[in-house]
Amino acid sequence: MANRNNSRPIGRELDLEAQRRRAAFLFLAPMIIALFCVAAWPLLRTIYFSFTNTSLTDLYGGEWIGFDNYLRRRELSSGRVVWRGTLADPAWWNAVWNTVRFSVISVFFETVLGLIVALVLNAEFKGRGWVRAAILIPWAIPTIVSAKMWAWMLNDQFGIINDIFIKLGLIERGIAWTASIDTAMTAVLVVDIWKTTPFMALLCLAGLQMIPRDIYEAARIDGVHPVKVFWKITLPLVRPALMVAVIFRMLDALRIFDLIYVLTPNSKATKTMSVISRENLIDFDKFAYGSAQSTLLFAIIAVFVSLYIWLGRVNLSGEGNR
Amino acid sequence: MAEIVLKNVTKSFGSLEVIKGANLRIESGEFMVFVGPSGCGKSTMLRLISGLESITSGELTFDGSLMNNVVPSKRGIAMVFQSYALYPHMKVFDNMAFGMKLAKAGADEVKNRVEEAARLLQIDHLLDRLPKQLSGGQRQRVAIGRAIVRDPRVFLFDEPLSNLDAALRVATRIEIAKLHRNMDDVTMIYVTHDQVEAMTLADRICVLRDGIVEQVGTPSELYDFPNSIFVAGFIGSPKMNFLSAGFAEPFGCATIGIRSEHIEIANSDAEWSGEVVHAEDLGSDTYMFVEIGSDEPLVVRCAGKHRVPWGERIGLKPLSGQLHRFDGAGRPVR
Amino acid sequence: MNRSAADWVRLSAFYALVAIIIVVSIFPFYYAILTSLKSGTAIFRVDYIPVDFSFKNYATVMTGRNFIRSVVNSVLVAGTTVLFALFLAVTASYALSRVRFRGRALLLVTILGVSMFPQIAVLAGLFELVRFLGIYNTPWAMVLSYTIFTLPFTVWVLTTFMRDLPIEIEEAAIIDGATPWVIITKVFMPLLWPALVTTGLLAFIGAWNEFLFALTFTISETQRTVPVAIALLSGASEQEIPWGPIMAASVIVTIPLVVLVLIFQRKIVAGLTAGGVKG
Ligand SMILES: Nc1ncnc2c1ncn2[C@@H]1O[C@H](COP(=O)(O)OP(=O)(O)O)[C@@H](O)[C@H]1O
Ligand SMILES: [Mg+2]
Numbered sequence A: 001m002a003n004r005n006n007s008r009p010i011g012r013e014l015d016l017e018a019q020r021r022r023a024a025f026l027f028l029a030p031m032i033i034a035l036f037c038v039a040a041w042p043l044l045r046t047i048y049f050s051f052t053n054t055s056l057t058d059l060y061g062g063e064w065i066g067f068d069n070y071l072r073r074r075e076l077s078s079g080r081v082v083w084r085g086t087l088a089d090p091a092w093w094n095a096v097w098n099t100v101r102f103s104v105i106s107v108f109f110e111t112v113l114g115l116i117v118a119l120v121l122n123a124e125f126k127g128r129g130w131v132r133a134a135i136l137i138p139w140a141i142p143t144i145v146s147a148k149m150w151a152w153m154l155n156d157q158f159g160i161i162n163d164i165f166i167k168l169g170l171i172e173r174g175i176a177w178t179a180s181i182d183t184a185m186t187a188v189l190v191v192d193i194w195k196t197t198p199f200m201a202l203l204c205l206a207g208l209q210m211i212p213r214d215i216y217e218a219a220r221i222d223g224v225h226p227v228k229v230f231w232k233i234t235l236p237l238v239r240p241a242l243m244v245a246v247i248f249r250m251l252d253a254l255r256i257f258d259l260i261y262v263l264t265p266n267s268k269a270t271k272t273m274s275v276i277s278r279e280n281l282i283d284f285d286k287f288a289y290g291s292a293q294s295t296l297l298f299a300i301i302a303v304f305v306s307l308y309i310w311l312g313r314v315n316l317s318g319e320g321n322r
Numbered sequence B: 001m002a003e004i005v006l007k008n009v010t011k012s013f014g015s016l017e018v019i020k021g022a023n024l025r026i027e028s029g030e031f032m033v034f035v036g037p038s039g040c041g042k043s044t045m046l047r048l049i050s051g052l053e054s055i056t057s058g059e060l061t062f063d064g065s066l067m068n069n070v071v072p073s074k075r076g077i078a079m080v081f082q083s084y085a086l087y088p089h090m091k092v093f094d095n096m097a098f099g100m101k102l103a104k105a106g107a108d109e110v111k112n113r114v115e116e117a118a119r120l121l122q123i124d125h126l127l128d129r130l131p132k133q134l135s136g137g138q139r140q141r142v143a144i145g146r147a148i149v150r151d152p153r154v155f156l157f158d159e160p161l162s163n164l165d166a167a168l169r170v171a172t173r174i175e176i177a178k179l180h181r182n183m184d185d186v187t188m189i190y191v192t193h194d195q196v197e198a199m200t201l202a203d204r205i206c207v208l209r210d211g212i213v214e215q216v217g218t219p220s221e222l223y224d225f226p227n228s229i230f231v232a233g234f235i236g237s238p239k240m241n242f243l244s245a246g247f248a249e250p251f252g253c254a255t256i257g258i259r260s261e262h263i264e265i266a267n268s269d270a271e272w273s274g275e276v277v278h279a280e281d282l283g284s285d286t287y288m289f290v291e292i293g294s295d296e297p298l299v300v301r302c303a304g305k306h307r308v309p310w311g312e313r314i315g316l317k318p319l320s321g322q323l324h325r326f327d328g329a330g331r332p333v334r
Numbered sequence C: 001m002n003r004s005a006a007d008w009v010r011l012s013a014f015y016a017l018v019a020i021i022i023v024v025s026i027f028p029f030y031y032a033i034l035t036s037l038k039s040g041t042a043i044f045r046v047d048y049i050p051v052d053f054s055f056k057n058y059a060t061v062m063t064g065r066n067f068i069r070s071v072v073n074s075v076l077v078a079g080t081t082v083l084f085a086l087f088l089a090v091t092a093s094y095a096l097s098r099v100r101f102r103g104r105a106l107l108l109v110t111i112l113g114v115s116m117f118p119q120i121a122v123l124a125g126l127f128e129l130v131r132f133l134g135i136y137n138t139p140w141a142m143v144l145s146y147t148i149f150t151l152p153f154t155v156w157v158l159t160t161f162m163r164d165l166p167i168e169i170e171e172a173a174i175i176d177g178a179t180p181w182v183i184i185t186k187v188f189m190p191l192l193w194p195a196l197v198t199t200g201l202l203a204f205i206g207a208w209n210e211f212l213f214a215l216t217f218t219i220s221e222t223q224r225t226v227p228v229a230i231a232l233l234s235g236a237s238e239q240e241i242p243w244g245p246i247m248a249a250s251v252i253v254t255i256p257l258v259v260l261v262l263i264f265q266r267k268i269v270a271g272l273t274a275g276g277v278k279g
Helices: A016-049 A090-122 A128-140 A143-153 A160-167 A184-209 A213-221 A226-254 A258-263 A273-283 A287-312 B042-050 B092-102 B107-120 B136-149 B166-182 B195-201 B219-224 B229-234 C003-036 C040-044 C056-063 C067-098 C104-115 C120-133 C139-163 C167-175 C180-209 C212-216 C226-231 C243-263 C265-275
Strands: A072-075 A081-084 B004-013 B016-026 B031-035 B057-062 B077-080 B154-158 B187-192 B204-209 B212-217 B241-244 B255-258 B263-265 B272-281 B285-291 B298-303 B313-318 B324-326
Touching (some): A016 C104, A090 C003, A128 C003, A184 A226, A184 A258, A213 A226, A226 A287, A258 C226, A273 A287, A273 C120, A273 C212, B004 B042, B016 B212, B031 B042, B031 B195, B077 C167, B166 B195, B187 B195, B195 B219, B263 B298, C056 C067, C067 C104, C067 C139, C067 C243, C104 C139, C120 C139, C120 C212, C139 C212, C180 C226, C180 C243, C180 C265, C243 C265
Parallel strands (some): B077 B154, B154 B187
Antiparallel strands (some): B004 B057, B241 B255, B255 B324, B272 B313, B285 B298
C-alpha cells in the first residue's frame, strides 16, 4: 500500500479539486444544454425574426428588413411623411402604459397587504395555522380558474359582487366590471392582488421570522410604542427580504398574460405588452411585428433587472450569506 | 506504518495565506497533536494531510511517496470530525460499512470488520440504530469505529471531543489513548485547541501560531524548554506568569517567565512581595493571586489546603533554575 | 377608557382583521363550489349559502367535450416536465452548491435570469422550434417549453437546500471513497427527499397552471391542457357562457391542488421562501 504512488511527479494525477471540477462540469452540461435549447436559442430566433418580415404560415420565407418592424419612415406620394412600426403604434404605447400601470399598482398593494397579513401571521394566536392554510388557497388556485371564478362573481347581471354592492347601497345598477373600459383594469387588479398577496405574505413572514424575538422583548421592556417598533425595528429589518420579493413580483407583473387574456379579453383598457405581442404573433399573422414587440418587452425587463441589480446591489445569488 | 513529511508546505485561500511554509516530520506510529489558538490553521494543516484541501506549494509525502495530488480515499487515511459527520439516514452498521462497500469488499469481510471494530469500541449492540437514536458519546464512538473499519495507516482527528460534555470528554480521551496503544503501527494526528488534551495524549506536540509551526517536541520538552514566550504561555495551566520591565532587568532580559508551582512563599530573602488579592481552593492545591505591581497578579500554587492570608502582604521567591528568560523578540535567553 | 377595555378593543380589532383575511381568501372558491352545485336557472339567482345540491354540471363536464382527456394531458405534461427537471436539477445543483469553480456566481445569476424571462420573448423562437421538431399540437411541445421555467426554479431551490447540508458529511463520504455521483445518489438524495418532494410539487403546480404556451402550441381540443380547456369552454353561442360547467370544471381541477397544498403546507412555505421566486 505504501509505495502505490511512488515517484509520481506533481500534477500528473488529478487532485480532489480538479476531479470535482470535472464532475461539476459533466453535471452542469445537460442543464446548460437544455436551457440553451429552450431559452437562449428561441430568444435569439425571436430577436432575429423581429428584423425580418417572416409570417406565421411561412416561417423560413422571411427577408431581412432591418428596423422596419420597430420604426420606419415612409413618404407618401403626396409628400407627407408618416412613421410606421411598433414604436409609432399607439396601440403599443397603450399596452406599455397598461403594463406599467398594472405592475406598479398591483405590486404596491400586494406588498402592503402582504406585509399586513404577515404581521398578523407573525403574532401568536389560536388558529394561526388555519389562517395560513386559508391564505394558501388563492395561491393554489390556477390563474385561469381564478379568472373564471372572478369573472362570474363580477358578472354584470348575476354577479355576487354587484349584488353585495347594491344591497349595501353603494351602487344602483349592476356594473359590467370586466367589460367596461372604466372598470376593466380595476377588475384585473383586484383578482391579481387577491391571488398574489398570499405569496408576498409568506415571503414577508419568512423575513419577519428571522428577526430575533428578544429584540421585540427589549423594545417592550423599554416601553417603545408598537407603531414605532414597526417603523424603527421591523421594517428596516425585513426590508432586504421585502426588496427581493418586490423585484420578483415586479418582473412577474411586467409579463402578465393569462389573467388578462381570460378575464378581460380584447379590452383596450387592459391589454398589456405580452397580450398585444401574442395577438400579433399568432392571431393577426403579423409574426415578425409581434416578435419585435416581444423583443422590446424583453429589452425593457432586461434593462430593469440590470438597473436594479446595479443600483440596489441586491444580492440575488444569496452567495454572500454563506 | 506511515512516516509523514511536510516540506515547505503552504496553503492560500485566494490571497489569504493560511499555512506559511510548514516543515514537519511525523514518525511512523506516532501520536502527534496539533495545538494552537483558534484560527491558527490547525484544521487546515490536517485537511492538507487528508487531501480534502489541495496544497498550494511544497511537498507532502507518506513513507517517501508524494501525496500532493492523491485523492483522500487513496491515501490510506481515516478521519474523525468534530461534528461526528455520521450519515444521518444510515444505520450504524451501514455508516461503518459504507467505505468498504464502495471499495467493493465482500459482504462477509465487511461484516467481520465492522463487528470487530464495534466490539473493540463496545458499540456492537447499537449496530441497528440510526445516528439520531444515539447519545453524543455513542455517536463519537461510531465515528471512530467508522474510521477503524477503513484500516487506515494514518488516523486524523479534528477536535473530536469538543462537542462532548466535560465528563465524557475525559472518558473518551482515555479511550483514544487506549486505541493508540492498540493500533501502535498507525500514525495518529490529533487537532485540538485545548492544551490539556494535547499534553495528556501526545507523543509529540506541534504548536501552531498564525500558520507557522512554532515548536515541535514532547509534552515535557515544551513544558520545560519552551522555544518562545508564545509556547511558554500556551502550554501549562494555569498560564505561566510573565514579568517584564523593572522586574526582568535584574535578570538581564526583557521578560521573565515563572510557572505558578515554581514560586515559593519566603518571608526572608524574598524576591517579590505583595498583597494576596484572591485565592482559588481546588482541594488538592490552592492558587494564590498576589499583586506585586506587575501587569497581572502573580499566580502561586501551594500544595494542599492553605490558610489564605487574605489582604496580607507576603514575600515570594522563584525556585532556583526554574526561571525562563526571554529577549525582546520573545526568544529564550539560555 | 380603562386598560382592560382598551385591550378588549384591540383584541376584537385583531380578530376582525383575521376574519376578513379568511373570508376574502376562501370566499371566491366557496362561491365557485356553490355555483357548481346549481342547475338550470337557479344559477342566475344570487345565494350566499348553499341551497341546491345538483351534480348535473359535473356530469356535463365529465361526459362532454374531451375534458377528461385534458386532465390526462395536464397530468402527463406536468408529471413529465417535473421528472425531467428534477433529474437535471439534482446533479446541476450539486455542482452549483458544492463545487468551487470559476463563473459559478455568474451561472447562478444567469439561471435566475432565465426564470425571470418574459415567456412571450421566447414564444416566436419556440414556436419555430416546436414546428421544426414536429411536435406542434402534441404534449411534447408543452414538456419542452415548460422546461424554461421548471428547470431554473428547481435548480435554484435545490441549490439553496443543498448548500445547507453539512459539509463534513460530504467530506466523510469523500474519505470513504465516494465519487460525486455516489455522494449525490447515496448520501444527499436520501437526505434531500423532503426538499425534492416540495420542489417537485411546486414545479408541478407551475406546469399544471401554465397557459400561454399551452394555448399557443395546441390547436385541437384533444391536445389541450386543463387551463386551456377551461378558458375556451364555451356554450352554443357567444352570449351563452356555460357558467355552471365552467365552475364545476374549475372545482374539479382545483380540489386536488388545494388538498396537496394543505397537506404539504409547511414544506411548500419553506420551498417558496427558499426559492424566493415566483408564485
Ligand atoms: N475554505 C476557506 N476559505 C477561506 N479561508 C479559510 C477557509 N478555511 C479556513 N480558512 C481560514 O484559515 C484560517 C485557519 O483556519 P482553521 O485551519 O480552520 O483554524 P483552526 O486552527 O481554528 O482549525 C482561518 O483564519 C480561517 O478563516
Ligand atoms: Mg479547526
